[in-house]
Amino acid sequence: MRLLLAEDDATLAAQILAALRESGFAVDHAADGETAAFLGGENPYVAVVLDLGLPKRDGIAVLSGWRAAGLAMPVLVLTARDAWGDKVAGFRAGADDYLTKPFRMEEVVLRLRALIRRAAGHASPILACGPLEHDAQTGGFTLEGMPLRLTAYEARILSYLLHRLGRVVSRTELSEQLYDGDSDRDFNAMEVLVSRLRRKVAPCRIETLRGQGWVLAAPP
Known part of the structure; x- marks a missing residue:
């Protein structure tokens, strides 16, 4: 199954890409918000991992644009912004889950698999x-x-x-x-x-x- 990772930190992106591909996913990578917005609108991803602090267009704007266009793929927000107001903004923009940095790669994979399963209508793992x-x-x-x-x-x-x-x-x-x-x-x-x-x-x-x-x- 195919995911989109939107993350501008090259080192962190490489680590996440490796973990997701090792877990069996096909993954596209966007290093800025404009690229992420385009790829998310053009491809049928089963889920997206989205950083909020992206250059060119921030993650909230990207996510709001997808939802306004009717795109319903699950989105896991992955960010260093851990303030309550940032979390509220993320969920109001249409996020399905929210994970703050630092994090364990295993948790990213587990949360994504749960989002994908529920989006496909399955309650049981x-x-x-x-x-x-x-x-x-x-x-x-x-x-x-x-x-x-x-x-x-x-x-x-x-x-x-x-x-x-x-x-x-x-x-x-x-x-x-x-x-x-x-x-x-x-x-x-x-x-x-x-x-x-x-x-x-x-x-x-x-x-x-x-x-x-x-x-x-x-x-x-």
């Missing part, structure tokens, strides 16, 4: 499709109680399909979640990944709907 289970907080997968070995790309695809269990996901939509903005969209490689996953998650079914995309369905 365990997403299930028959004997296939995904712990949305740890990122792990099991099949009939045994750990499921997946590549990073396979895990991104399966996590996205499980969050949208029973819904049709188009090839374009899936590619937008599989690759970040710096990667080439390889539809043939994606078809191969889905084919491999189909064998790994049986008896759950990844069905192909011609001209529409794929849907993950529980076994009959």
Whole structure:
């Protein structure tokens, strides 16, 4: 699944990017508010990590602009501003969660996963499709109680399909979640990944709907 990180501190941004990618996310990075506003309006991110103290356009203005445009992706505000008034301003602008610096990278990942899960309509952190289970907080997968070995790309695809269990996901939509903005969209490689996953998650079914995309369905 694909995230946007808006953070102007190069060292901190590199650390957060590494932690998020290690946790299985595809991540785009914006180092200023104007870039963040543009990327957030053009791409279907499942969540955004937003610093308030951005150059060119501050985070409150960026967030307010997204919400005014009807963009509903979950936003985790990550900032050194810990005053109550700053928190109120962040939530009034449309933030879904607020974390002040310094922080633990593990907490950033946990909060993001919770936001993504709830935005997809799931109350429980365990997403299930028959004997296939995904712990949305740890990122792990099991099949009939045994750990499921997946590549990073396979895990991104399966996590996205499980969050949208029973819904049709188009090839374009899936590619937008599989690759970040710096990667080439390889539809043939994606078809191969889905084919491999189909064998790994049986008896759950990844069905192909011609001209529409794929849907993950529980076994009959």
